Amino acid sequence: MDENARRLTRSEARDPVPWTTAGGPDLRYGDVTREQHRAWLTDPRLAERFRQLEPDAEPVYERMIRTFGLVWECPDDGMVNVVGYRCADCGSSREAALLAARCRESPQP
Numbered sequence: 001m002d003e004n005a006r007r008l009t010r011s012e013a014r015d016p017v018p019w020t021t022a023g024g025p026d027l028r029y030g031d032v033t034r035e036q037h038r039a040w041l042t043d044p045r046l047a048e049r050f051r052q053l054e055p056d057a058e059p060v061y062e063r064m065i066r067t068f069g070l071v072w073e074c075p076d077d078g079m080v081n082v083v084g085y086r087c088a089d090c091g092s093s094r095e096a097a098l099l100a101a102r103c104r105e106s107p108q109p
């Protein structure tokens with residue numbers, strides 16, 4: 001087992017599911033969208049689909065789920081939430097959290 005594989009195994013053991021739906025549904029998204037994102041996150045063919053999209057990239061799970069836009073990271077607390085769900089830590093919707101972060105970053109005149 002090489003060092004990369006060992007590191008991945010350790011991080012998977014510590015945090016087997018690196019995303020959450022615990023924030024509850026974000027009503028801006030439909031049930032179909034939510035269900036589709038959840039299905040893709042656990043799809044055994046995810047790596048296969050990723051290779052079709054990026055043949056030269058290493059199919060690392062964390063990278064694949066971001067490439068497909070299946071998760072969003074809350075800018076306030078770093079929680080990784082499934083797209084279609086609110087932040088499990090602060091309860092913000094994706095849109096509200098990203099808008100608030102953008103407002104903080106741009107200086108007021």
Ligand SMILES: [Zn+2]
Pocket residue numbers: 074075076077078079087088089090091092097
């Ligand atoms: Zn949050």
